[in-house]
Amino acid sequence: MKSVITVLRKELRSYFSSPIAYVVLFVFLVISGIFFFLYLQSFLEAIFDPRIQFVEERINLNEVVIRPYFGTIGVILLLLIPLMTMRLIADERRGFTAELLFTSPVRLTSIIIGKYLASLLLFGIMILLSAVYILVLIKYGNPDLGPILSGYLGLALMGASFLAVGIFASALTENQMIAAVISFGILLVLWIMGATSSAVDSILGYLSMINHFENFAKGVIEVMDVTYYLSFIFLGLYLAYIALDSERWK
Amino acid sequence: MISVSGVTKCYGKLIAIDNISFQVEKGEILGFLGPNGAGKTTTMRMITGYTPPTEGEVRVGGFDVVEDPIRAKKQIGYLPENLPLYNEMTVRGYLDFVADLKNVPGNIKPERISFVMEKCGIADVKHRLIGNLSKGYRQRIGIAQALVNDPAVLILDEPTIGLDPKQIIEIRELIKGLAGDRTIILSTHILPEVNMICTRVIIIHKGKIALEESLDRITGDLQSSKILLLKINRSDNDVGERVRGLPHVSDVSEIVPGEFRVTCEGSHDIRELVAKTVVENGWGLLELRAFTESLEEIFLKVISAEGE
Numbered sequence: 001m002k003s004v005i006t007v008l009r010k011e012l013r014s015y016f017s018s019p020i021a022y023v024v025l026f027v028f029l030v031i032s033g034i035f036f037f038l039y040l041q042s043f044l045e046a047i048f049d050p051r052i053q054f055v056e057e058r059i060n061l062n063e064v065v066i067r068p069y070f071g072t073i074g075v076i077l078l079l080l081i082p083l084m085t086m087r088l089i090a091d092e093r094r095g096f097t098a099e100l101l102f103t104s105p106v107r108l109t110s111i112i113i114g115k116y117l118a119s120l121l122l123f124g125i126m127i128l129l130s131a132v133y134i135l136v137l138i139k140y141g142n143p144d145l146g147p148i149l150s151g152y153l154g155l156a157l158m159g160a161s162f163l164a165v166g167i168f169a170s171a172l173t174e175n176q177m178i179a180a181v182i183s184f185g186i187l188l189v190l191w192i193m194g195a196t197s198s199a200v201d202s203i204l205g206y207l208s209m210i211n212h213f214e215n216f217a218k219g220v221i222e223v224m225d226v227t228y229y230l231s232f233i234f235l236g237l238y239l240a241y242i243a244l245d246s247e248r249w250k
Numbered sequence: 251m252i253s254v255s256g257v258t259k260c261y262g263k264l265i266a267i268d269n270i271s272f273q274v275e276k277g278e279i280l281g282f283l284g285p286n287g288a289g290k291t292t293t294m295r296m297i298t299g300y301t302p303p304t305e306g307e308v309r310v311g312g313f314d315v316v317e318d319p320i321r322a323k324k325q326i327g328y329l330p331e332n333l334p335l336y337n338e339m340t341v342r343g344y345l346d347f348v349a350d351l352k353n354v355p356g357n358i359k360p361e362r363i364s365f366v367m368e369k370c371g372i373a374d375v376k377h378r379l380i381g382n383l384s385k386g387y388r389q390r391i392g393i394a395q396a397l398v399n400d401p402a403v404l405i406l407d408e409p410t411i412g413l414d415p416k417q418i419i420e421i422r423e424l425i426k427g428l429a430g431d432r433t434i435i436l437s438t439h440i441l442p443e444v445n446m447i448c449t450r451v452i453i454i455h456k457g458k459i460a461l462e463e464s465l466d467r468i469t470g471d472l473q474s475s476k477i478l479l480l481k482i483n484r485s486d487n488d489v490g491e492r493v494r495g496l497p498h499v500s501d502v503s504e505i506v507p508g509e510f511r512v513t514c515e516g517s518h519d520i521r522e523l524v525a526k527t528v529v530e531n532g533w534g535l536l537e538l539r540a541f542t543e544s545l546e547e548i549f550l551k552v553i554s555a556e557g558e
Contacts, residue, residue, distance in 0.1 A: 002350075002353075003351065006347065006350040009347075010336075013339075013343070014338055017338050018338055095334070095335070095336065096332035097336060098334075099295075099300055099328075099330040099332070100328075100334035100348065100395070101334075102300050103299055103300050103323060103326065103328045104323060104348075104351040105319075105320045105321075105323040105324040105351075105352060105353060106320075106351055248300070248301050248302060249301075249302060
């Protein structure tokens with residue numbers, strides 16, 4: 001446990017002592033801010049559009065602003081998370097520090113979990129900051145709080161799964177670029193699987209990351225969806241462990 | 251303290267280490283010699299538990315490094331060939347991290363860190379980023395890192411590489427001073443270094459142990475046949491004959507005109523006698539020195555013999 005914290009602290013320090021964390025946070029806030037503004041604008045236009053005056057009850061903040069906003073954050077995470085995880089293990093190899101880590105009296109599991117938690121914390125800061133825009137909505141509007149909270153739970157679980165995929169990809173290579181491309185590839189495939197079949201009960205549809213997120217955004221928390229993401233996280237970390245452990249035996 | 255028994259390591263089809271066994275006792279400083287690619291680093295990596303052996307068993311302080319890695323690794327300080335440094339950390343921050351990794355208790359940690367920084371001469375750069383430091387400093391940070399948990403076993407892969415002559419001497423002194431209750435294995439390709447530091451030497455060649463000998467024996471064996479190098483200014487035809495006629499001289503050969511190689515038998519010191527003969531005959535003595543077969547020559551002999 002103590003070694004998990006040691007690794008976690010070191011990773012956090014290296015995130016924030018290099019420009020990575022700041023650049024990722026900044027880009028994330030700018031892009032999500034632009035989309036938030038666009039959705040809000042279309043909401044305002046819709047409200048004041050005389051043609052839609054009659055169906056006003058169908059336009060609400062949750063439907064027009066918050067749901068698409070969550071969807072957009074999902075896409076931004078798909079692009080940014082491979083960049084957050086790419087160096088986690090690949091860089092230890094390239095910098096020869098893997099030899100220090102793996103000859104220290106520390107379990108491989110502790111190393112992987114410590115690194116994972118560090119990326120999770122950075123990701124946590126990211127989505128907390130993204131809530132600023134939602135807080136603005138809550139202050140000046142009257143959105144339904146339920147779907148917002150469940151949407152955030154969904155985002156957190158989805159992001160955490162992305163990170164687990166990213167750490168696995170980083171365990172496969174010593175090249176950060178390759179790690180980023182591999183994790184981006186895996187995530188994109190898992191994402192577009194949903195497009196071939198949007199029904200959750202088909203196999204491809206079930207494996208799709210985005211289908212499970214839909215429910216959360218609607219305000220529905222299903223045990224199946226939570227289990228999906230949790231098992232995904234576990235699988236990603238386990239595969240990272242296998243990749244590192246088997247490499248030693250070569 | 252360290253026992254390597256019947257260890258083989260294969261990388262795919264390539265056999266890097268072929269069934270080697272040796273023991274290192276407490277307090278010994280073992281020098282690992284061998285040409286590049288002989289398997290020195292692989293052997294060290296197996297002892298430190300970085301890579302498990304394909305066959306055989308490695309025990310450190312009684313613990314199997316594969317079966318009981320945490321307890322085995324706790325006793326080891328390891329300086330890899332490629333320095334495991336984080337360029338974005340400060341020296342102090344890095345040693346702090348390594349101390350935490352190696353379970354140095356919090357109450358003695360600051361003391362240990364200052365101690366190793368002092369020992370390795372890096373205290374004056376403790377607040378600087380490692381990435382900005384010179385090779386000499388980086389090498390010494392690597393050594394400090396290996397020492398920070400006060401390990402019973404030190405594994406040093408080429409500890410003096412990249413240092414300037416003054417630092418090399420300091421680090422050698424440091425390593426010598428660390429022995430005593432510790433067990434040290436160091437690899438090097440600077441052969442005199444082994445002479446200066448080690449108590450025993452193992453020469454590895456093509457994944458096998460080509461020679462395992464205590465250093466006393468190596469230098470002792472050399473004593474039995476002593477060779478003198480003699481250089482004179484005026485060389486007459488009969489110089490070789492006259493020197494050969496001296497007592498205890500077994501052979502004289504002229505390498506180049508004016509330069510002779512004098513082999514004497516037993517452990518008799520005939521330098522004084524040779525000098526006197528040369529001076530009395532007015533040949534003009536330029537140089538006279540004992541020519542000992544160095545570790546280099548033994549090394550080359552072993553390596554080329556194995557190469558057949």
